[in-house]
Amino acid sequence: MSLAALAADFAPARLPPETEAFRREVRGFLNEALAGRAPRDRAKTWTGWDADFSRALAARGWVGLTLPERYGGGGKDQFHRFVLVEELLANGAPCAAHWIGDRQSAPLLLKFGSEEQRRRWIPAICRAETFFCIGMSEPGSGSDLASVRTRAVRDGNGWRLNGGKVWTTWGHRADMMIALVRTSGTPEDRHNGLSQFLVDLRAPGVTTRPIRLSYGESEFSETRFDDVFLPADSLVGEEGQGWAQVNAELAFERSGPERIYSALVLLDLWTRHLEAESGARAEVLLGRHLSNLATLRAMSVALTARLEAGLSPVVAAALLKDLGTATEQAIPADIADMVEPGAPDPELMATLAFLHQLSAVFSIRGGTREILRGMIARGLGLR
Amino acid sequence: MLEEAFARLLEAHGPPAVVRGAEAGEAPAALAAELRASGFLDLLVPEASGGAGLPLPELLPLAVEAGRRACPLPFAETALARGVLARAGASPPEDAWILLAPPSPLHPMARHATHALVPDGEATAFVAARATGDDPWATGAATGLAAGPALVRIDGFDLAAAAAALTAARIAGLIRAAADLTLVHVATRQQFGRPLAAFQAIQQAMAQLAEEAIAAHTAAGLAFAGERIPRFAAAVAKARASEAARTVQAIVHQAHGAIGMTAEYDLGLFTRRLQEARVAYGSESHWHREIGAARLADRSGTAADFLRRTLEMA
Numbered sequence: 001m002s003l004a005a006l007a008a009d010f011a012p013a014r015l016p017p018e019t020e021a022f023r024r025e026v027r028g029f030l031n032e033a034l035a036g037r038a039p040r041d042r043a044k045t046w047t048g049w050d051a052d053f054s055r056a057l058a059a060r061g062w063v064g065l066t067l068p069e070r071y072g073g074g075g076k077d078q079f080h081r082f083v084l085v086e087e088l089l090a091n092g093a094p095c096a097a098h099w100i101g102d103r104q105s106a107p108l109l110l111k112f113g114s115e116e117q118r119r120r121w122i123p124a125i126c127r128a129e130t131f132f133c134i135g136m137s138e139p140g141s142g143s144d145l146a147s148v149r150t151r152a153v154r155d156g157n158g159w160r161l162n163g164g165k166v167w168t169t170w171g172h173r174a175d176m177m178i179a180l181v182r183t184s185g186t187p188e189d190r191h192n193g194l195s196q197f198l199v200d201l202r203a204p205g206v207t208t209r210p211i212r213l214s215y216g217e218s219e220f221s222e223t224r225f226d227d228v229f230l231p232a233d234s235l236v237g238e239e240g241q242g243w244a245q246v247n248a249e250l251a252f253e254r255s256g257p258e259r260i261y262s263a264l265v266l267l268d269l270w271t272r273h274l275e276a277e278s279g280a281r282a283e284v285l286l287g288r289h290l291s292n293l294a295t296l297r298a299m300s301v302a303l304t305a306r307l308e309a310g311l312s313p314v315v316a317a318a319l320l321k322d323l324g325t326a327t328e329q330a331i332p333a334d335i336a337d338m339v340e341p342g343a344p345d346p347e348l349m350a351t352l353a354f355l356h357q358l359s360a361v362f363s364i365r366g367g368t369r370e371i372l373r374g375m376i377a378r379g380l381g382l383r
Numbered sequence: 384m385l386e387e388a389f390a391r392l393l394e395a396h397g398p399p400a401v402v403r404g405a406e407a408g409e410a411p412a413a414l415a416a417e418l419r420a421s422g423f424l425d426l427l428v429p430e431a432s433g434g435a436g437l438p439l440p441e442l443l444p445l446a447v448e449a450g451r452r453a454c455p456l457p458f459a460e461t462a463l464a465r466g467v468l469a470r471a472g473a474s475p476p477e478d479a480w481i482l483l484a485p486p487s488p489l490h491p492m493a494r495h496a497t498h499a500l501v502p503d504g505e506a507t508a509f510v511a512a513r514a515t516g517d518d519p520w521a522t523g524a525a526t527g528l529a530a531g532p533a534l535v536r537i538d539g540f541d542l543a544a545a546a547a548a549l550t551a552a553r554i555a556g557l558i559r560a561a562a563d564l565t566l567v568h569v570a571t572r573q574q575f576g577r578p579l580a581a582f583q584a585i586q587q588a589m590a591q592l593a594e595e596a597i598a599a600h601t602a603a604g605l606a607f608a609g610e611r612i613p614r615f616a617a618a619v620a621k622a623r624a625s626e627a628a629r630t631v632q633a634i635v636h637q638a639h640g641a642i643g644m645t646a647e648y649d650l651g652l653f654t655r656r657l658q659e660a661r662v663a664y665g666s667e668s669h670w671h672r673e674i675g676a677a678r679l680a681d682r683s684g685t686a687a688d689f690l691r692r693t694l695e696m697a
């Protein structure tokens with residue numbers, strides 16, 4: 001790869017016109033479903049858990065929108081999903097319950113799962129009946145994911161699982177985890193000998209514990225596996241191919257609107273709070289974020305077109321995520337600089353405080369800034 | 384295709400030696416003649432008027448390429464102006480090099496220009512123009528223009544937006560040139576027994592450089608998506624490209640060390656123009672403010688709605 005090849009992944013694209021009617025439909029639904037929800041709650045967007053909301057969305061066919069209809073999906077293209085996610089995030093819909101299953105687990109099962117696994121799990125994800133989480137990180141394995149130590153060993157027809165996962169987003173509420181674990185070799189074998197398993201979080205031997213964040217919420221958890229029995233059909237894809245399978249989905253995980261709109265609710269709240277004549281400083285700041293967002297959005301649409309064409313622009317997605325999260329983090333930091341003494345609006349302050357605290361994770365979750373930049377450097381042929 | 388032929392032309396007839404000559408005051412006559420003969424200048428001129436009749440988006444890659452080669456002549460500006468003038472029924476002289484010159488602290492590429500589009504009340508006038516004042520970055524720019532009387536008047540043309548959009552495209556090209564030089568440099572220059580690219584601090588900076596290069600290019604593209612240049616798309620294009628110019632010029636010089644500052648090395652050809660282009664036709668804050676004020680005047684919907692509405696993005 002080179003800078004030219006990387007740039008080619010961002011060839012301009014447009015959302016097809018037929019997505020407009022879909023956008024209106026989504027907006028109509030959200031206007032009703034989110035009526036009366038306070039900005040501080042809207043600001044949680046894809047970190048906010050609301051199973052009822054997820055089920056209401058699923059009832060309209062909007063969970064698993066791009067999945068094939070024969071598995072209960074919506075059979076729509078990636079552009080429709082872009083529109084759906086853009087509307088969900090811009091309006092501050094609580095998406096966490098179905099988010100992982102919709103974005104990651106179901107597409108993974110579709111690609112690597114057995115026919116039986118697809119039939120069993122994808123329709124349940126699309127109905128928002130079964131909620132999934134991702135078990136990759138461990139206490140000793142964060143950025144260095146290939147060093148995971150949780151291990152599954154063969155036991156009769158199935159497997160026996162021991163070890164533990166950490167930082168699992170909503171692991172304490174989810175039903176199922178797709179875990180990346182070692183099935184052969186040692187952590188020194190790195191990318192070889194890793195496999196992915198479906199783990200029923202209600203199975204004997206599984207314990208989950210929510211982890212409280214410094215700002216009071218508990219969005220992620222720690223999970224322990226003590227001699228957990230995994231039936232034979234728990235293995236996803238091929239034994240030993242876990243690393244390749246995990247990486248196949250990274251372009252989906254990093255190129256979407258959730259890497260640019262995480263602070264949009266705050267930006268809009270602040271915008272509404274401003275006077276029409278707020279002076280040059282506020283105008284410049286608002287204009288800067290809007291100009292960045294416009295550029296990021298165009299980049300995200302471009303990558304959506306690549307995904308729709310069946311490509312997997314992993315390095316380009318890392319690039320967009322790094323750039324996008326920088327803007328997401330700058331929004332609360334800059335608005336904090338603009339709050340004047342006097343009687344600040346309590347809703348603005350609460351929303352600002354929430355996002356300002358949360359924003360540190362934007363460049364940690366889903367691959368840290370440094371790791372993403374390392375991937376880009378490798379893409380540029382520098383390492 | 385078009386783009387490759389254009390790149391070959393600039394490579395052959397506008398190499399760094401010609402750029403340096405133009406900076407020193409030598410007219411780039413051979414380059415000018417080749418560009419005129421190539422037909423690229425009439426890219427946007429309707430077929431009925433003898434041009435290629437291509438749509439506006441086709442100009443973008445050429446405008447970027449002209450930036451990438453630090454073209455000393457206002458190629459893209461002239462091509463755009465010729466298209467606009469032709470549609471107004473006018474035909475500028477064959478050897479005119481035309482600036483788009485709304486009010487600006489300086490006009491890049493002014494020294495070898497012969498004409499300009501300038502504001503004329505609410506309209507735009509095509510005039511003969513000559514560089515006056517200073518050339519602070521010594522690139523062949525001018526802080527002033529001596530303009531003759533209006534030769535043609537055109538209505539309904541947003542001169543400021545067009546100048547901003549083309550300058551954004553030029554910045555994208557200049558960034559690309561500076562980035563390409565830098566990526567080669569860090570892969571070849573050795574310190575502590577290793578290429579600079581082996582150091583993680585350098586790798587991280589190069590990743591950021593790639594991010595800014597692509598962001599600038601994407602932003603410029605927003606202004607060239609349709610048949611005309613929308614005001615807000617031009618604002619975003621110039622604002623984001625100017626921001627990128629600021630970051631990029633710091634990264635590329637840091638990664639080069641002392642050699643990057645020398646007159647015989649090419650980096651300065653690009654970074655001096657980047658600094659200048661950032662200042663010309665509205666720096667980032669100028670356009671940020673216009674965008675912000677527009678949003679405050681129209682606060683309906685989400686920011687995403689606003690962007691789709693005002694940028695005419697799908």
Ligand SMILES: Cc1cc2nc3c(=O)[nH]c(=O)nc-3n(C[C@H](O)[C@H](O)[C@H](O)COP(=O)(O)OP(=O)(O)OC[C@H]3O[C@@H](n4cnc5c(N)ncnc54)[C@H](O)[C@@H]3O)c2cc1C
Pocket residue numbers: 133134135136137138141142143144166167168169170220361364365366367368369370371
């Ligand atoms: C909100 C949130 C949700 C998450 N959800 C999930 C989830 O659902 N499932 C899951 O499996 N994980 C999840 N994670 C974990 C996340 O993937 C990890 O936090 C991340 O990969 C970084 O690992 P770490 O926290 O151990 O930090 P470390 O890897 O210890 O990194 C700490 C710092 O060192 C830097 N660093 C590390 N290695 C290098 C290197 N080689 N070069 C330069 N710098 C380096 C990092 O960039 C970072 O700045 C979540 C994290 C957060 C914050």
